[in-house]
Amino acid sequence: MKNNLKNKSKESNLFPLKVNHNRTIESLVKVGKYDWSHIDISSELFPTKRKGISNITIELIHFSSRKSTKQVLQEINKNGLRPANIKEILTFGATYPKEQIKCPIVARGSMWVGSCGGHFVPCLRAGSKGRYVDLYWFGGIWDTYYRFAVVRDSKK
Numbered sequence: 001m002k003n004n005l006k007n008k009s010k011e012s013n014l015f016p017l018k019v020n021h022n023r024t025i026e027s028l029v030k031v032g033k034y035d036w037s038h039i040d041i042s043s044e045l046f047p048t049k050r051k052g053i054s055n056i057t058i059e060l061i062h063f064s065s066r067k068s069t070k071q072v073l074q075e076i077n078k079n080g081l082r083p084a085n086i087k088e089i090l091t092f093g094a095t096y097p098k099e100q101i102k103c104p105i106v107a108r109g110s111m112w113v114g115s116c117g118g119h120f121v122p123c124l125r126a127g128s129k130g131r132y133v134d135l136y137w138f139g140g141i142w143d144t145y146y147r148f149a150v151v152r153d154s155k156k
Helices: 025-032 069-078 086-095
Strands: 014-020 053-063 119-127 130-137 147-155
Touching: 014 086, 025 086, 025 130, 053 069, 053 086, 069 147, 086 119, 086 130, 086 147
Parallel strands: none
Antiparallel strands: 014 053, 053 147, 119 130
16 A cells, blocks of 8 residues: 655654643643534543643644545554644644645544444534534544644654
8 A cells, every 4th residue: 555644844743742630621621622523522421540740742734635434543553653642632723723724634543432332533624603612523534634632742
């Protein structure tokens, strides 16, 4: 399988972060000053066990052609990357608020299964009324304008 990751410059897609895993999801949404947040973005529906502070680097990757969910995951795994989780993506949005205005950013490292059985992942995006934290169905086909937040390296 051809490597379909498309990055203009590696450095321009790398974002260092200090993630405080002790914070609640609700407090991270407030810190991010989002204009709207999906009602199901909560500590109750996205429980995390991790504690402490992590220094990580988020990389935003995208593909040169449309990909299925399975293909996206295969490419991420093949390149030795880990999908960002909800606390990482919320910290990213608070630290780099202009990035989600450029394109929607998906965090596959956290997933919620809805009552209909669908799998939903956090996504930072923008709309006519500002910056949003939303949930997207993680299935089907992903267009080339989506970016996937992955953790490049992890230092505790």
